[in-house]
Amino acid sequence: MDVQEVQTESQKYIVPDVDTYENDNEYILKVDMPGVGKDGLEIVVEENTLEIKGQVEQAEDDVVYREFNPYNYKRSFKIGRNIDQEKVHASVEQGILTLTLPKAEAVKPRRIEIE
Amino acid sequence: MLVNNLIREMDQMRKNFHSLVSGEDRCYHQDDYPLTNVMEKEDELIIHSLLPGVDPKDVEITYEDGILTLKGERKKNLEEDTTHYVRQERSYGPFEKRLKVRVPVEADSIKAHYQDGVLKVILKKSEKAKPVKIKIN
Numbered sequence: 001m002d003v004q005e006v007q008t009e010s011q012k013y014i015v016p017d018v019d020t021y022e023n024d025n026e027y028i029l030k031v032d033m034p035g036v037g038k039d040g041l042e043i044v045v046e047e048n049t050l051e052i053k054g055q056v057e058q059a060e061d062d063v064v065y066r067e068f069n070p071y072n073y074k075r076s077f078k079i080g081r082n083i084d085q086e087k088v089h090a091s092v093e094q095g096i097l098t099l100t101l102p103k104a105e106a107v108k109p110r111r112i113e114i115e
Numbered sequence: 116m117l118v119n120n121l122i123r124e125m126d127q128m129r130k131n132f133h134s135l136v137s138g139e140d141r142c143y144h145q146d147d148y149p150l151t152n153v154m155e156k157e158d159e160l161i162i163h164s165l166l167p168g169v170d171p172k173d174v175e176i177t178y179e180d181g182i183l184t185l186k187g188e189r190k191k192n193l194e195e196d197t198t199h200y201v202r203q204e205r206s207y208g209p210f211e212k213r214l215k216v217r218v219p220v221e222a223d224s225i226k227a228h229y230q231d232g233v234l235k236v237i238l239k240k241s242e243k244a245k246p247v248k249i250k251i252n
Contacts, residue, residue, distance in 0.1 A: 003201070020201040028198065032205055034165040034232030065153035068165060095167035095232015 002083055003027055003101065006049060006076035013074035016054075024109050027083065027101040034095035035071040041092060043099070045085050051076045052097065082107045148210045149185065149234070158245055160218060160238040167232035174229075176236060178222050183236065186211045219244045 008015050021028040033041075036054035044051045054073040079085065082104050089100040149164040164185060166174065174187035188209040219241035226237045 017204040017206075019203050019205050021198045022201045023198040027201070030205065032167045032232075034167040035163075037231045062154040062156060062161075063152055064155045065151075067147055068150040068152055092231075094169070095165075 002080040002103075003029070003050075004078040004080075006078055008074050008076060013072055014069060015075050016052075016073045018075065024103075026103055029077075029097075029099040029101070031075070031097040031099065032095065033071075033073050033092070033097050036073065036092070036095065036097075038092055040071070041090070041097065043088075043090050043097075045079070045088050048079055048081070048085070049076055050079050050088065050099070050101075052099075054097070147212075148206070149212060151212065151214065153214075158240050160216065160220065160240065162214070162234075162236040162238070164212070164234045164236070165232065166229070166234050169232075169234075171227075171229035171234065174234060176225070176227055178216075178220075178225055178238075181216050183214045183216055183238070184211065185214075185234070185236075 003020060017032045019030045021030070031052060033054045035056050035058075037056075040054050040056045042051075042053040042055075044053075052073070052075050054071065056071040058070060060070055079101065084102045084104045087102045089102075091098050149166045151162060151164045154161040154163070162183070166187075166189070169187060169189050173190070174185060177184045177186070186209075189207045191207045216238065220238040221241055224239045228235055
């Protein structure tokens, strides 16, 4: 498997839900991070690990009824050599972070022409 | 003894919070979706609901008899046929959440806006629910 979870200390962070898709050229991760915009996001790829962090400062004093904790998201994945780590791309819209992880050229399926 | 008092006090605090605004009787909604926090200011209540990826046009907000209802659907949008799931954690489908608002609010001045996947509903307290400052002569 090219994308594998790394355990996050869940008492300190919200571990966001992630859907993972795959096609011939790439893996796509869709991460639910409501409340977080572009400025609150930090995505780091280092030594085969992809780390996603999202934080929003918000006054919490006035909360009188609570179902969710302050916006402090974190999740990490090990990514294999089959992913072109230089070309990982991220965008955020409507509280959903989309990460595109292109597959390295060597692992893409190739059509072999018959001579 | 002291600990018991503390527990009782905390319990009472919790009850007070819940008497102000609370999720309505469990049987009315299938789950807690969307997760919601309520903040109270001097003259308004602000409700934050986590609805990532939900088009605000697909959310119906109604207020009737002290109950605020958020109703809508989180739709799946898989862009291409060539893409398939490796793993799915996010959930989709219709939702309906009802919140009982126990503070009188002005029903005709309820405002809502959506940003970064969070729906914010602002309920203005009725005049009679606002704190009154008493001048000392």
